[in-house]
Amino acid sequence: MNTMVKHTFRTERCKGCGLCVSACSKHLLAISKETINKSGHYVAYMTNQEACTGCCNCALMCPDCVIRIEKE
């Protein structure tokens, strides 16, 4: 069983650039088509937390430090 990986998105900082989406080798992240933050950006979210390997590539490529990653 994979170790549990938990992503927390500070959505108020997200600018919806999608660099995390293109960095994820397992294509687990997406930009929401519904949720807009206060700045008017569609925000990134995790589509399948269980499948995440915790490689942190999404957080490495995020220009706005939106993603916090925890492992158990």
Next chain:
Amino acid sequence: MIVFDKPRSLADVSTSYCPGCTHGIIHRLVAEAIDELGIEGNTIGIAPVGCSVMAYNFFTCDMIEAAHGRAPAVATGVKRARPDKIVFSYQGDGDLASIGTAEIVHAAARNENITVIFVNNAIYGMTGGQMAPTSLPGQITQTSPYGRDPKHCGYPVKVCEMLSQLEGPEYLQRVTVNSPKHVNQAKKAILKAFRNQIEGKGFSLVEVISACPTNWGLRPDEALRWIDDNMIPYYPLGVYKDRSEKKEEQA
């Protein structure tokens, strides 16, 4: 266990950069280096003029705003007055390679014990995408709508290559941040540049090839690919000077 979070030295504010601008990644790498070396509270940063003009709001260390291009001169003054402090300047290509060329060349020639983070995105971002000294031949910008013509505008300035001809500088490296692998390499280079200063080795400059999706007219992910396809062939990555490594080889 938290494996990735915002570094302490980065202020908890929304940056003024466009979506997909890699300035944010470079800010984080500088803040991570400050955190890891434990020099938070002992560091003075010099902000430039350009997109990163508001950098003084984004780092939690003390910051000074310099006149356009003069960040290395201000850093020289701060470092000479307070040699116990760690001083870095954070500059764009319009700042360092254009109006501030004299300052950077002479700071390097004097081997001032400072760290310079040079962000090269081949365009003037803040003013709306005009041609910079680093714009590539044929690159379309606001002021070169038919592409940069080297016959008319000359060839782009390669800062690392230019400074590597000097006897002075300690460490010059060009990196990029367009993929997780390159981000890790950039982190190592920035850490080394700060460590050199702590060890009193001298002038260290890290040139970071950066993306400007807004003014390049590309999507953020396309802009990262544009770096690979167009920027890297003209600005090859690598270490251009590392005097301490040379000394180790001789010994």
